[in-house]
Amino acid sequence: MSNGLDFGDRTDFDNADRGFVSALTPGVVTASDGRVVWDADSWSFLAADCPDTVNPSLWRQSRLCARQGLYEVAEGIYQVRGLDISNMTIIEGDTGVIVIDPLLSVETAAAAFGLYRAQRGDRPVTAVIYSHSHADHFGGVAGVTDGNVPILAPVGFMEHAVAENVYAGTAMTRRAGFMYGVTLPTGPAGQVGFGLGLASSTGTVSLFPATVHITRTGQEETIDGVRMVFQLTPGTEAPAEMNFLFPDRRALCMAENATHNMHNVLTLRGALVRDARIWSRYLTEAITMFDGRADVLFASHHWPTWGHDNMMRFLSEQRDLYAYLHDQTLRLANQGHTGSEIAEMIQLPPALGAAWHARGYYGSVSHNVKAIYQRYLGWFDGNPASLWQHPPVETAKRYVDCFGGVEAILTKASDYLAAGDPRFAAQLLQHAVFADPRHGDAKELLAQVYERLAYASENGVWRNFYLTGAQELRYGPTITPVDLGAGMAAVLSVEQIFDTLAIRVDAPKAWHDTIVIDWTFTDLGESYRTTLRNGVLLQQQNVPAGQPDLSLFLTKRDLLGVLAGHGLGGIAYDGEIDALRRLLGHLDAPDPSFAIVTP
DSSP states (O other): OOOTTTTTTOHHHHHTTTTEEOOSSOOEEEEEEEEEEGGGGGGGGGGGGTTTTTTTTHHHHHHHHHEEEEEEEEEEEEEEESSSOOEEEEEEESSSSSEEEEOSSHHHHHHHHHHHHHHHOOOEEEEEOOSSSGGGGGGTTTGGSSOSOOOEETTTHHHHHHIIITTTHHHHHHHHHHTTTTTTSSSTTTTTSSOOOOOOOOOOOOOOSSEEOOOOOEEEEETTTTEEEEEOTTTSSSSBBBBEEEETEEEEEEEESSSSSOOOOOOOOOOOOOOHHHHHHHHHHHHHHTTTTSSEEOOSOOOOEHHHHHHHHHHHEEEEEEEHHHHHHHHHHHOOOOHHHHHHHHOOHHHHHTTGSSSOOSHHHHHHHHHHHHHEEEEEOSSSGGGOOOHHHHHHHHHHHHSHHHHHHHHHHHHHTTOOHHHHEEEEEEEEHHTTOOOOHHHHHHHHHHHHHHHHHOOOHHHHHHHHHHHHHOOOOOOOSSSSTTGGGOOOOOHHHHHHHHHHHHHHHHHTEEEEEEEEEETEEEEEEEEETTTTEEEESSSSSSSEEEEEEEOHHHHHHTTTTOOTTTOEEOOOOOHHHHHTTTTTTOOOOOOSOOO
């Protein structure tokens, strides 16, 4: 036992190995150009004993996540694990298979499905299920089907898949590079996994629209002889998500609502704040709805749980975890404590703290508490001094001035580090770096502090943030090689495309320009008017009265081509073509490598 954790408990290892059929050998997946998009073999170092550079609890979790291959979950139900951040689950039907959550990348999905077929035969895909609206559960779909099969998803799936991965896609992708340690080398001093999985693949992201929408809890569907009963869980781990039971197979899929770690109430890459209260209540509903109807529970990450009592204990403890964080955060907030204060005060009850599946490998008590506070009370802590603070660079300059210069801050930070307080040393050194980003000693010392914090962290995401921060302090920002939005452009609605343009308008540059363009989409039978005024790009479906500056007659594919810089070849128009040039000239290009640890 260590800190209440029983390292001698082998239950998770037994479950992670149960039903093993075959591994992908070698465990490397490449793109068509030869680029490696997944290398499961690069985590082979996890077979060794835990080094001093990794928290032992995180090392244990990463060893479990490193299991790779095809596994039998129950008769006719298989999972491919360890070939991407998520699991692909395959349900055998009467004539083919239903694929659940086809991973993040087309390449890894094709490799995973190929591994299944090598063992179980060349069965066709008869349907696909997206359990929720995060890219690692749909991005590889083109690797298993051409889209001409039923695709099931919870109501609201398309809206939320786009809103989360496209509207703020550049900022989210940049931060995801830190969160998942995309630029870090794998190894005991680098990326070792982040609790939910080992890493995200870096291949091609695709998306086919859902064709069958699950709109209510209790809805039943039968496809290829496989009967399914659904539970909608909006606002939990994703804005659109669902659990589902295979009653004839006595198997329950919990999507990403109950996994073998504490999850995020607010993921550090950025997202809408999730509702811990409703999350816990949907888990209670699942316990009631599915009790006695399944013998195995599996999810879109990690390994299954077998046996009725084990399943109910697992779900109950997961439920209690999110309810406890929610209720205790609000109890302390109503006593006047702020989010950062509450994050230092809350401790899990012993039974939850000792449960391996409730450990903070991915989410954490600290940042989940702050997220719950944010959901109810926002960014402002109520103190007037917090209302109008200087931005980071100006704040840093003033701190450096108060301390008597950067060298004085470095001395003080070294003192705090020697005294065992790397947290405050990092705060001081951040001011030094933001005040003088060319000061090499300040950047190097902060990098060393980040490494020290990383090596002690049980949370894999925190570790990756610290180590990536250290890397960028030493070598500068790098472009994260995953674009969650690019592969989804073709399935965006016209309204969503215009939304993405509105987000890119450089408003001050466009303040004094007014541009009205009518767009008639000949393939869709739809027409829109966009109006740029006061730096705002507005859209209206069905063109109103009034003369535009320009009328365009095109297809949605033509629109995507225009936005990609391919010109107006073959597109009919009437009016001032200069209006389109002016509009496009007011659009900013997102910066995929903006600075985070330096100004």
